[in-house]
Amino acid sequence: MTAANNNPAGKSFSGQVDYVTVTVAGQLLGLAIDRVHDVFVASEMTSVPLASPEIAGLLNLRGRVVTAISLRKRLRLAEQELKDRRMAVGLEHNGEAYGLLVDEVGEVLKLNPEDLQPNPVHMDPRWASLSEGVYQLQDRLLIILNVESVLQFETQLAA
Numbered sequence: 001m002t003a004a005n006n007n008p009a010g011k012s013f014s015g016q017v018d019y020v021t022v023t024v025a026g027q028l029l030g031l032a033i034d035r036v037h038d039v040f041v042a043s044e045m046t047s048v049p050l051a052s053p054e055i056a057g058l059l060n061l062r063g064r065v066v067t068a069i070s071l072r073k074r075l076r077l078a079e080q081e082l083k084d085r086r087m088a089v090g091l092e093h094n095g096e097a098y099g100l101l102v103d104e105v106g107e108v109l110k111l112n113p114e115d116l117q118p119n120p121v122h123m124d125p126r127w128a129s130l131s132e133g134v135y136q137l138q139d140r141l142l143i144i145l146n147v148e149s150v151l152q153f154e155t156q157l158a159a
Contacts, residue, residue, distance in 0.1 A: 017113050019144065021106035022089060025077050029102075030109065030135070030144045031089060037097075038090030039105050042068055056101055061090065066097040074150060076126050093151045100150070109142070111135055116144065 019030035020039070038061070045057030045068055056068040068088065072079055080103065088099035116133040123131070130149045135142040 016110040022102040023104040035147045042086040042088040066099045068099045070101045
């Protein structure tokens with residue numbers, strides 16, 4: 001799936017915002033569709049010596065070097081056992097290509113931006129620092145990830 005979208009802020013014509021949903025450790029997370037370039041299977045990663053723990057390795061995606069980031073490690077969760085298919089969501093940030101490794105990729109949801117709620121006060125501060133807010137869906141909570149915050153760990157480590 002490639003998200004070709006000229007639409008600013010992922011807004012649809014009805015005023016709703018489109019989010020690609022992913023699951024990590026059973027938690028539903030959302031990424032604004034205008035930030036997502038690809039969804040792909042991550043395979044044949046090359047490890048990066050002395051890289052921070054969140055860097056899972058480097059990938060070759062159609063001739064381009066992509067930094068693979070484990071969203072589980074970024075959220076301070078234990079890695080699950082390696083399986084044959086590791087799903088990744090392709091993102092661009094400051095001219096660099098990244099692949100967020102996730103447990104599962106879900107669907108695209110169209111949500112009303114007025115329904116976005118602030119992070120709950122009891123949310124783990126590490127998770128809250130990566131979140132723009134939450135949507136209460138019928139059966140679960142959707143945490144909206146802030147891509148800049150998720151990819152900012154490199155500068156935090158240097159500080």
